[in-house]
Amino acid sequence: MSLNTALISVDIVAxxxxxxxxxVLARRIQADGNKPEWMLPAGKIDPVRDQSLDDTAYRQLELLTNKKPGYIEQVVTLGDSQRDSRGWSLTIVYYALIxxxxxxxxxxxxxWLPSDAEALKGQLAYDHSRLVQQALDRLKSKIQYSSLPVYLLPEHFTLSDIHGVFSAVLDKAPPMRSIRNRFLQGDLLIDTGRLKRGSNRPAALYKVNQDSEAWLFDRLYISTR
Structure with a gap:
């Protein structure tokens, strides 16, 4: 296979x-014996329907879920003659938050499969467990200095729910005062005026201001617990 006929795809870690x-989102594939039975959402670029690589990523996700991601980002471009048994392969890897x-x-x-890349090695085909790890590393880094946690939450959420996202992604979370100071600044969140009631005292419910772009903060969280 020459480079003119190389396999080119967009792979998404959702x-x-x-x-x-x-x-992480996975698609079942035909497997024989002990071979992996899952792969990430992935597919070729359609030059007629896709005006950009983002279009390809969204289209591949739409084949598996009706939920459109609130955030997508390119992670890395990989290519060599070894990652696919059919020959030279190049992929543009995205991660998406749903x-x-x-x-x-x-x-x-x-x-949906648990995102532990080590556990996914025997489940995901090709080098997809490596792609999950690279996307997860990017998410773990960027979540510490950006507003990305809100894109993993339902439409209405509390500040404690944001704390829960940090715990799920990093296995630790910043103090609630840090979350409050960061996420209530600017126009990122809108107070719905409603309260979430439970065993603890009522908590304010917020939603994302759709007119506000993803925020990048000045520094990483320093103290976590």
């Missing part, structure tokens, strides 16, 4: 919180 745990509301409908072949 993250979602499922029962408080970070999961909210945790209950309205999702999955394709029959799709399923």
């Amino acid at each position: 993250f979602r919180l499922v029962k408080g745990r970070l999961n 909210d945790s509301s209950d309205s999702e409908q999955l394709a029959p072949s799709a399923q």
Whole structure:
């Protein structure tokens, strides 16, 4: 296979919180014997339908879920003659954040799997467990200095829910005062005027201001617990 006929694809590591745990979206493939039975959402660029690489990423996700990601970002471009048994292969890897509301409908072949890259090695085909790890490393880094946690939450959420996202992604979280100071600045969140009631005292419910772009903060969280 020459480089003129190399396999070119867009692969997406889609993250979602499922029962408080970070999961990745996978598609079942035909497997023989002990071969992996899952792969990440991935596909070729369609020059007619896709005006950009983002379009390809969104289109591949739409084949598996009705939920459109609130945030996507390119992670890395990989290519060599070894990653695919069919020959020279190049892929543009994205990660996507999908909210945790209950309205999702999955394709029959799709399923959310726990995001532990080590555990996924025996489940995901090709080098997809490596792609999950690279996307997870990017998410773990960027979540510490950006507003990305809100894109993993349902439409209405509390500041404690943001704390839960940090715990799910990093296995630790900044103090609530740091979350409050950061996420209530500027126009990122809108107070809905409603309260979430439970065993603790009522907590204010917020939603993302759709007119506000993703925020980048000045520094990483210093103290965590």
